[in-house]
Amino acid sequence: MEQRTDVLVLGGAGVDTIVHVPELPLPYADSYMIRPGIETRAGQSGDFVAVGLHCLGLRTHHLDMVGDDHEGELVRALHRDRGIPLTEMPAPGGTKRAVNLVGPDGRRLSLYDADRARDSDRFDEPTVRALASAARHAHVVITQPCGAALPVLREAGVSLSTDLHDWDGANPYHESFALQADIVFLSSAALADPERTMRDITARGRARIVVATAGAEGAYLLYDGELTHTPAVTPHAPVVDSNGAGDAFASGFLFGRLRGEHPRRAALYGAVAGAYACTVPSTRTDAIGREDLLAQVAQVASPASEAV
Template sequence: MSETRLDVLAIGDAVVDVIATASDDFLIEERLTKGSMQVLDADGAAALYAKMRQARETSGGSAANTMAGVAALGGWAGFVGQVADDQLGEIFAHDISALGVEFLTPAKADGEPTGRCLILVTPDAQRTMNTFRGAAHELSVEALDAEQIRGAAILYLEAYLWRSAGPRGAMEEAMRIAHEAGRKVAFTLSDIACIKPHRAEMIAMLDAGAIDLLFANENEIMELADLPTTDAAIAALQDKVPLIVVTCGSEGAVAVERGRRVSAPIARIGKGVVDTTGAGDLFAAGFLVGQARGKDLAESLRIGAIAAAEVISHFGARPESDLKALIAA
């Protein structure tokens, strides 16, 4: 097997995150379900944006956040995602590259504008996401760089992007290239709303051995297995995937590798929970860096827990403290 150039290469939504605080009453007025993710069209995104309080805008998207975390941890990260040739597309490309993440995907000159995710954070630190997919869901096989895929130890895919046919085809081709090169493929279930419409496809993908590492939270793993408890869901799926990692909120996280189970508690950093945006993304970043660097499951879980704890201790989905120093402490 040839040497790798990147620790992790992700394929995901290339969107600009717009993050603002909101009251519970505002969510009720806008008929938004707290903690959920809904998809907007261009008009809906414009209408909600006009009602939001002062916001902070950064390059975002679940897998992009994870790659920012990988880079912050000292890992070599790359990202594949479609933006348009517009102002937000330029912001996304500059921002993610400035973080140390390799971004080679050419911008599209036609089609939808660059996507954006309107994130409302309530006083209890829950985030409610409202996404206009835009150009992100116009990703195609032609946008892939095969050498970039072959050069990454782990290919990381997000279910948010799996819902559209073009990106799904690109992800399937990327999985083929990665496995032919002897690389591992990781897949995150992303959100419970992504699973039910595509459960049969996802189970078929697991049955085919396309996924080496599956990330989920408790609700997502139960939804995928269509079973009422986390343990039952893991038991039903563990023979289909070499490694399953499930985050369990305040109970920490568990990794199950070929029947061997390892658990880890949550980490506590700073003032506690301020904003849960990005918690799962940064946990995945820590775990992936651990695995890419040959760490065992317990250490990979520990790194993930620290990265997640750091990002929920402040506003926004990107780390602000020195993650490398926190891990070394």
């Protein structure tokens, strides 16, 4: 089949309610006056990756289960306004939603509504197969319907990436994603020994590339058995919110790889995209554009990374 899509994004469509708090952790109090206010907008992990890839000029298609509710309308509007194709299937429990508490330093605490997911949630297999067959690559979010779709994606022959977020290296739910993807992203935040976890993923799974992001410390790349470090990139504007930085990193990295860049160079693409995301207020769903990304990568490219 003709490849009409560069990246098929599965899962992670939803809505966040943003609450700015005076500090994290938030001390107990009967009430707080919130400024600059409380705002609800579409944009969870899959949405952010799709927007990031689209802003970088990649043909992007998003597939997820979306509810017949107000939150679903916000998700549809986001994709419609951005011009990103969305294939949706009914979500019996409703559209995924969360509350993000955002501190003055940009850190966040996310509270996800677990009642929105059902163990029986599934994508229509013929639809997954058709969309995957038309794509160069598929990025799989670790939300409920996506795990069951992994065998279908593998059968379609499309390369896979996934983001395990703050996996502790032990939770079995994440393992099927970690071991079936060709490129694995994860945060080092909950890992006692990030290198050991990264090497375990490559030893037991399919991945040749594992990237562990470490916030202000940059990111660690394991490729062909060699662990290298990519320093964090200094943003060109003040840091206001870390929400979506990991998704932006993944988008930038995938953009680099689909351009044929070496994984070390792709990690620099990711670092630049992630730094930009930290300058975007959590109430917006913006991402760096192709020209800006390439210009900033050229500016900071030497040295792109260093051996650990």
